[in-house]
Amino acid sequence: MSKIEIRTVDVVKYITPLREGGSLPAIVEASDGFLYVLKFRGAGQGKKALISEFIGGELARAIGLKVPELVFMNLDGSFSKTEPDEEIQDLLKFSVGLNLGLHYLSSSITFDPLVSVADAMTSSKIVLLDSIISNIDRTVKNTNLLNWNKELWVIDNGASFYFHHNWSTWKNHLTRTFPLIKDHVLLERASLLDEASKIIISALSKDTIEDIVSKIPEDWLVNESDMLSPDEMRNAYIEYLNSRLSKIDSLVKETKDAK
Incomplete structure (x- = not known):
């Protein structure tokens, strides 16, 4: 890898x-x-x-x-x-x-659900990813997607992982799904969820997740108000993501039901 x-x-x-x-x-x-x-x-x-x-x-x-x-x-x-x-x-x-x-993607344009193009596989991957990372901000009102060179680009994931704003209760989120997926801007286009989930499971190995989390600058993990150490926070992000992937079938079902 x-x-x-x-x-x-x-x-x-x-x-x-x-x-x-x-x-x-x-x-x-x-x-x-x-x-x-x-x-x-x-x-x-x-x-x-x-x-x-x-x-x-x-x-x-x-x-x-x-x-x-x-x-x-x-x-x-x-x-x-x-x-x-x-x-x-x-x-x-x-x-x-x-x-x-x-x-900076010069001359890119904000994704418009009424006129922009987004294929079924790309849409399905984005919808499932946002369910995994609990991203509450990819809606019609604020798509956080760009069209550039006739392709769809993902930007602005900053509203994800909202459990980390209160570390005292973060473990409660390990058992939850993501009902807010019903508001996702690409929900209607996400018609290949089963296929997308297999690609995601294969791509996001434990090593890949650990590698990404290990690259978070130490300085970003230090806040006076936080009760966890930087290492404990890294482990929490890893545990959270692995728990989401372990229940990806439930996330797929929830998404299909929302459609």
Whole structure:
């Protein structure tokens, strides 16, 4: 099995905020010369949203979905000093350190369920993945999908793994399914769920899951309010994902019933 490799780059230029996102992500230029959409550790859901974004994105890539390259991005303190907008200034100040970037897909367009194309297998994989990672934010109102070069790309998994906002009760989620799948934007197109579930089970081995979780920066797992150590959190993400995969037949049935 090939191990995933995540590059680390430095932010060299803040270009513009993307105000359609609640957390005010921004387009930035990095030290490798490429443009990225930067997700800030200092935004609303903080480092936990970056963890969700990272795990969800790499799981999506592992099952064969299109995902922009994810990189770790160093942001230094100089950017907040030259930013005139106070809201952005605070965001930059609170985000010094390691953040997450998604390769910027220039001229991509937001997926529109009324006109955009999404094939049955891709739709089925995305729906099941979102059920596995408990992603509450891929709805008609906010699709978090892009069409780029006539292909469907998965972005914005930051609203997944909501159990990690309260570690004292996270084990309660091990036995649950995901009824909110009924609101998924691709539900009607997901007509190959059985076939997709086999691909997912084969792609997401325990080694693959452990490899992805091992790449979460230690710094993102340290919060004063959390009762678990970074290692305990890593083990919790691994246990959660393995428990979801072990009940994938139930998730498939729940999805079919929702349709």
